[in-house]
Amino acid sequence: xxxxxxxxxxxxxxxxxGFAALAYLATQTTSVANASQGSxxxxxxxxxxxxxxxxxxxxxxxxxxxxxVQSIELVxxxxxxxxxxxxxxxxxxxxxxxxxxxxxxGLLGDQYVGIQFGRSKNPVKEGGEIGxxxxxxxxxxxxxxxxxxxxxxxxxxxxxxVTGEFTNVGALQPGAAVKMAGVPIGSVDSVxxxxxxxxxxxxxxxxxxxxxxxxxxxxxVFTSGLIGSQYVAIQPGGSPEYLAEGDSFVLxxxxxxxxxxxxxxxVNGSPSDNKSGGAQGSTxxxxxxxx
Amino acid sequence: MTAKDDNVVIRxxxxxxxxxxxxxxxxxxxxxxLRHGRETIRQIWFVGAMSLTIVMTCGLxxxxxxxxxxxxxxxxxxxTSATGTVVAIAIYRELGxxxxxxxxxxxxxxxxxxxxxxxxxxxQLDAMEMMAVDPIAYVAAPRFLAxxxxxxxxxxVFCAMGVFGGHLVGVTWLGIDNGTFWSNMTATVDVHKDxxxxxxxxxxxxxxxxxxxAVFQGYxxxxxxxxxxxxxxxxxxxxxxxxxxxDFVLTSFLI
Numbered sequence: 446x447x448x449x450x451x452x453x454x455x456x457x458x459x460x461x462x463g464f465a466a467l468a469y470l471a472t473q474t475t476s477v478a479n480a481s482q483g484s485x486x487x488x489x490x491x492x493x494x495x496x497x498x499x500x501x502x503x504x505x506x507x508x509x510x511x512x513x514v515q516s517i518e519l520v521x522x523x524x525x526x527x528x529x530x531x532x533x534x535x536x537x538x539x540x541x542x543x544x545x546x547x548x549x550x551g552l553l554g555d556q557y558v559g560i561q562f563g564r565s566k567n568p569v570k571e572g573g574e575i576g577x578x579x580x581x582x583x584x585x586x587x588x589x590x591x592x593x594x595x596x597x598x599x600x601x602x603x604x605x606x607v608t609g610e611f612t613n614v615g616a617l618q619p620g621a622a623v624k625m626a627g628v629p630i631g632s633v634d635s636v637x638x639x640x641x642x643x644x645x646x647x648x649x650x651x652x653x654x655x656x657x658x659x660x661x662x663x664x665x666v667f668t669s670g671l672i673g674s675q676y677v678a679i680q681p682g683g684s685p686e687y688l689a690e691g692d693s694f695v696l697x698x699x700x701x702x703x704x705x706x707x708x709x710x711x712v713n714g715s716p717s718d719n720k721s722g723g724a725q726g727s728t729x730x731x732x733x734x735x736x
Numbered sequence: 737m738t739a740k741d742d743n744v745v746i747r748x749x750x751x752x753x754x755x756x757x758x759x760x761x762x763x764x765x766x767x768x769x770l771r772h773g774r775e776t777i778r779q780i781w782f783v784g785a786m787s788l789t790i791v792m793t794c795g796l797x798x799x800x801x802x803x804x805x806x807x808x809x810x811x812x813x814x815x816t817s818a819t820g821t822v823v824a825i826a827i828y829r830e831l832g833x834x835x836x837x838x839x840x841x842x843x844x845x846x847x848x849x850x851x852x853x854x855x856x857x858x859x860q861l862d863a864m865e866m867m868a869v870d871p872i873a874y875v876a877a878p879r880f881l882a883x884x885x886x887x888x889x890x891x892x893v894f895c896a897m898g899v900f901g902g903h904l905v906g907v908t909w910l911g912i913d914n915g916t917f918w919s920n921m922t923a924t925v926d927v928h929k930d931x932x933x934x935x936x937x938x939x940x941x942x943x944x945x946x947x948x949x950a951v952f953q954g955y956x957x958x959x960x961x962x963x964x965x966x967x968x969x970x971x972x973x974x975x976x977x978x979x980x981x982x983d984f985v986l987t988s989f990l991i
Contacts, residue, residue, distance in 0.1 A: 555924070
């Protein structure tokens with residue numbers, strides 16, 4: 446009989462253990478765990494773009510989870526998303542001038558709302574709004590800021606020729622566009638290596654309408670989009686003198702290898718820590734680096 | 737059971753058909769067998785609780801090796817924060833139910849087959865019938881029922897240990913942030929799709945299949961020592977194939 450009793454006890458223990466493990470898995474390792482725990486209060490935010498943000502995504506302050514996204518809806522008649530955040534009652538002291546930003550955990554991770562504290566003494570109220578927001582950064586836009594983009598120009602009227610020497614022109618071809626401020630102003634006439642030189646000499650045919658290019662401007666070889674064709678971008682300098690027929694650029698920037706760029710992006714492209722950035726991210730990369 | 741001159745196809749079909757009929761017999765006998773509830777409990781103890789050690793150990797190691805491998809691969813993409821998520825999903829949807837069922841077939845299925853097979857070989861089953869005790873209700877059904885109950889519970893324990901192992905390697909050893917590990921997991925893992933469909937439904941189906949094969953092979957074994965040996969081997973082989981094939985079919989329906 447004691448033998449049988451011990452079987453029953455052991456079996457009971459086993460079944461209880463099984464159900465305990467099931468309860469643990471179901472409540473602690475699944476989205477059920479993200480359902481509201483304890484009391485919380487609601488704060489409203491408006492984003493220009495929520496990216497891939499989903500309901501129940503975490504809300505974090507300094508990386509610590511303090512709540513979750515309760516709802517995401519489009520503001521009627523506006524190109525704007527209203528995101529309602531549900532924040533734990535324990536975290537009542539969020540300044541009302543804090544900045545809400547949509548971040549991505551890692552490059553491929555899920556998106557979450559990060560709140561960066563402002564300097565105001567007044568905490569945001571129940572049902573209040575965090576006014577300053579930064580939208581989700583679209584990878585395409587960020588990359589687009591690195592690379593220019595556009596098509597080759599029509600050649601109108603006469604042109605004048607200037608040259609530039611590049612250590613590396615990448616895949617630049619004659620006929621490629623020449624752009625200033627993103628606007629096509631001419632085309633590449635020829636890409637040659639002069640005898641005795643190790644640098645490529647690129648001759649640019651620039652429309653006469655755009656003759657007022659300062660002579661200390663720099664020329665750089667850029668790529669349109671990720672896999673687009675390469676073009677020459679001219680960044681105007683500040684000199685009162687203008688480039689004339691036959692002149693050459695003093696400052697040039699060679700073609701950047703995509704691999705280098707992506708590498709830089711991955712290393713430096715994490716979301717800005719600039720708290721004073723306000724509603725608009727001031728993360729426009731400076732791609733005018735001169736050689 | 738089968739004529740020697742039948743070819744492989746006929747023999748297999750006969751086995752499958754006999755197995756199906758045997759399942760119906762067992763199901764019909766379950767109400768009667770529940771009158772011997774203690775026997776079912778003893779069997780749950782034997783096939784379930786006694787398998788806990790192997791299941792927990794294996795779960796821990798499977799979780800640990802998953803954590804290690806995924807960390808290694810995901811670090812290529814800078815996505816190590818997803819380690820917890822992938823460990824949990826891989827274990828819940830596939831490894832938990834499948835590996836537990838394979839272990840269960842090896843640990844409990846074989847002993848059930850050998851036990852019933854020996855009963856058959858030593859004429860105990862016939863003796864029961866002589867005493868008007870239905871061997872299906874008293875021997876087969878409790879073991880079948882015990883397997884169906886025990887396997888889902890074991891699978892859940894396996895999963896819990898697996899996640900724990902993944903946490904052990906990922907967070908404690910390799911230094912993934914604890915909060916990231918859990919929050920990414922809880923953000924992605926779904927109760928219905930991963931726990932109920934993944935762990936429970938699959939492991940109940942595997943429990944039915946493995947228990948049925950084990951009991952059937954034991955019950956229909958040739959009454960010789962050689963026959964018992966073959967039956968035990970067949971339990972493992974047939975169970976493994978059935979588990980993996982059924983896993984694919986179930987997954988294609990559930991996903």
